Amino acid sequence: MAAARPPGRLLLEGIQNALDASAMEVSVELFPDGCVIEDDAIAGFADERLVYTVFLSDKPDEPTKRGRMGRGLKELIASMDGARVETVGTTVTFDDAGRHVARNQRTRGTRLELDRTFSAPELDEAERLLRLVVPPRGTTLKVNARPVRRPRLHLVLSPVDLETVVVRDEVERVVERDTSVSLYAPRRGEEGHLFEMGIPIGPLGTPWHVDVGQRIPLGEGRDRPPERWLLRLKTILVENLIHRYLDRRELRADWVQEVIAGGRLEARTLDAYVSAVFPRGAVLSSGSRANDRARQIGAHVVDVATMPRGVAQTLKRVLESSDAYVKRRATEFGSTPVVPDATQAAFGELVRWLARQIAGSVVRVEFFRAEPTADGLMEDATTDTAARLVRFNVLGGLRFDDPFDPTTLGVVLHELAHLDTPEHDRRFIDRLQFLAGAVARLSSEEGPRLVERFYAGVGKRDPDTVVGPIPPRFATTDDVTEVRGDATEPASGAPPADPDVPSDVS
Numbered sequence: 001m002a003a004a005r006p007p008g009r010l011l012l013e014g015i016q017n018a019l020d021a022s023a024m025e026v027s028v029e030l031f032p033d034g035c036v037i038e039d040d041a042i043a044g045f046a047d048e049r050l051v052y053t054v055f056l057s058d059k060p061d062e063p064t065k066r067g068r069m070g071r072g073l074k075e076l077i078a079s080m081d082g083a084r085v086e087t088v089g090t091t092v093t094f095d096d097a098g099r100h101v102a103r104n105q106r107t108r109g110t111r112l113e114l115d116r117t118f119s120a121p122e123l124d125e126a127e128r129l130l131r132l133v134v135p136p137r138g139t140t141l142k143v144n145a146r147p148v149r150r151p152r153l154h155l156v157l158s159p160v161d162l163e164t165v166v167v168r169d170e171v172e173r174v175v176e177r178d179t180s181v182s183l184y185a186p187r188r189g190e191e192g193h194l195f196e197m198g199i200p201i202g203p204l205g206t207p208w209h210v211d212v213g214q215r216i217p218l219g220e221g222r223d224r225p226p227e228r229w230l231l232r233l234k235t236i237l238v239e240n241l242i243h244r245y246l247d248r249r250e251l252r253a254d255w256v257q258e259v260i261a262g263g264r265l266e267a268r269t270l271d272a273y274v275s276a277v278f279p280r281g282a283v284l285s286s287g288s289r290a291n292d293r294a295r296q297i298g299a300h301v302v303d304v305a306t307m308p309r310g311v312a313q314t315l316k317r318v319l320e321s322s323d324a325y326v327k328r329r330a331t332e333f334g335s336t337p338v339v340p341d342a343t344q345a346a347f348g349e350l351v352r353w354l355a356r357q358i359a360g361s362v363v364r365v366e367f368f369r370a371e372p373t374a375d376g377l378m379e380d381a382t383t384d385t386a387a388r389l390v391r392f393n394v395l396g397g398l399r400f401d402d403p404f405d406p407t408t409l410g411v412v413l414h415e416l417a418h419l420d421t422p423e424h425d426r427r428f429i430d431r432l433q434f435l436a437g438a439v440a441r442l443s444s445e446e447g448p449r450l451v452e453r454f455y456a457g458v459g460k461r462d463p464d465t466v467v468g469p470i471p472p473r474f475a476t477t478d479d480v481t482e483v484r485g486d487a488t489e490p491a492s493g494a495p496p497a498d499p500d501v502p503s504d505v506s
């Protein structure tokens with residue numbers, strides 16, 4: 001079983017032991033036919049039986065000692081073809097003939113010589129893993145004579161309450177304990193890993209190395225803690241880092257999504273997540289009608305189909321659905337239909353006419369009255385794409401008496417662009433650009449008449465203005481026939497038709 005572990009993982013057992021023995025210098029040499037691990041810990045092995053007795057450990061049962069099972073060294077030795085453990089005063093040799101113990105003159109530290117052939121890829125992979133180690137401050141670790149550089153410390157979280165392992169009555173037990181968690185910037189070419197007091201455990205998906213200052217509950221192979229424990233650690237990271245250290249891109253990373261889906265985040269953190277990741281006014285998608293309507297009245301609809309189930313489930317705690325949003329806003333707006341006065345009616349007619357001229361669409365125009373919502377939103381206009389209905393708020397900021405006021409004309413074009421799509425997407429932008437261009441051209445060619453048209457509708461700005469018949473090119477578009485029936489629509493709030501203006505465009 002031990003031999004099936006990657007060689008690098010086995011060698012880490014030797015480094016773990018040296019660090020636990022408080023060595024100041026540890027070196028590892030890798031060769032195609034074996035390797036040597038040497039340390040300078042003062043005492044060496046306290047008892048030769050620790051070298052070969054499975055499950056024998058003499059470490060004080062402290063969560064800050066990495067070893068606890070009494071088997072790591074034995075697994076390392078067992079997976080080799082032969083080995084020599086030379087420690088203070090004693091050398092234990094394992095060869096084809098068995099185990100031999102001899103006295104020696106060594107006064108400090110331990111040298112492990114391990115015999116086994118390694119392929120070149122195995123050696124490369126082992127070196128990569130050993131170089132991941134974060135040596136404790138003050139300890140030098142050399143791999144193939146080159147020191148392993150400590151990564152740059154990013155920040156330390158402390159105290160952090162995490163489950164750790166103690167051994168009581170010869171049984172490993174999991175207990176909660178305060179510790180510190182250090183985050184390091186990965187060295188060049190490294191991905192963020194989880195570490196147990198400097199010993200790499202496995203990739204974590206985070207942008208930093210995360211080093212836990214106490215034992216981590218680990219199963220066979222020591223390369224993965226239980227999912228529950230990992231989720232807790234990642235949740236703690238998100239809770240502590242969201243306000244300063246996690247940018248929008250990072251918040252979309254898988255490890256954060258896992259935390260969101262895990263559902264353990266405090267509401268406050270979840271709110272911070274939502275406001276960092278989604279635009280203001282985000283709602284969760286529901287039915288397509290509700291989504292369209294929500295977009296029209298200013299919401300940003302987030303498609304739940306594109307997110308993991310658990311994430312959507314959690315976000316429901318802090319985000320409204322488009323459906324709920326539309327209902328809430330409808331009551332908030334308390335929008336009441338309004339019968340337009342002469343100016344508004346003339347404005348409405350101009351909008352209908354513009355819709356035909358530049359957008360090639362027949363629309364209905366209505367007016368309503370709506371106060372700003374509690375959050376200060378004031379809706380100037382809405383368009384129901386399917387019903388081809390454009391509605392204007394008489395309490396909004398639009399200049400019904402001056403439709404060529406740039407802001408007002410801009411809103412009109414915006415609404416007309418929505419006849420193509422309720423979204424504010426690429427297609428919408430293209431359409432809006434086109435309409436802006438079209439209205440600019442129309443104004444340059446027909447400007448004065450455009451203005452005359454409007455004031456004729458208002459009928460009171462300048463009684464002396466003579467309004468002639470609409471120029472033929474305005475009156476003979478294809479949709480004129482459609483418009484005839486439309487002109488009788490009560491909802492359009494049309495003013496009495498001017499006898500001089502053809503009824504199809506009144």
Ligand SMILES: Nc1ncnc2c1ncn2[C@@H]1O[C@H](COP(=O)(O)OP(=O)(O)OP(=O)(O)O)[C@@H](O)[C@H]1O
Binds near residue numbers: 013021056069074110
């Ligand atoms: N380099 C070393 N210097 C001093 N003592 C060591 C060294 N390596 C191992 N030992 C001693 O040998 C014992 C057995 O080591 P082993 O790795 O088998 O178990 P462990 O470290 O106690 O637990 P684990 O199986 O969790 O690693 C250790 O408890 C320690 O007392």
Ligand SMILES: [Mg+2]
Binds near residue numbers: 017068071073
């Ligand atoms: Mg050990």
